[in-house]
Amino acid sequence: MSINEIEAKARELRQLQALIEEAQAEAETIKDAIKAAMGDSESIQAGEYKITWKAVTSSRIDTTALKKALPDVAERFTKETTTRRFCVA
Structure with a gap:
């Protein structure tokens, strides 16, 4: 695909x-x-x-507090991932 075609696709996007x-x-x-x-x-x-609008309760781990209180545990269970971010600016 040529640069002109990519530019046209980016504009369309x-x-x-x-x-x-x-x-x-x-x-x-x-x-x-x-x-x-x-x-x-x-x-x-x-x-x-049928339209519903209900409260939903969820539990999440406060990673900031965990890192402060138990940094060794937080580090043991921290998983690093790498992704590619697509952006048209």
């Missing part, structure tokens, strides 16, 4: 990413409106759609 961002922002606005209408309800039926 940026345009598509902008459309995706717009659509995601619009979707968030719609979600917020539905949540506001639901108030404190966890579930509603809207025609064919």
Whole structure:
């Protein structure tokens, strides 16, 4: 693929990413409106759609506190990974 073709693909990608961002922002606005209408309800039926908005509790390890309290344990269980990040600037 030539540099001109890559440039055209990068331009097309940026345009598509902008459309995706717009659509995601619009979707968030719609979600917020539905949540506001639901108030404190966890579930509603809207025609064919069942909409739920429930609290979810999860547990996570506070790695900063673990490194302070037990640095040797934190180091033993820390796994380093390498990935390639793709970015069009």
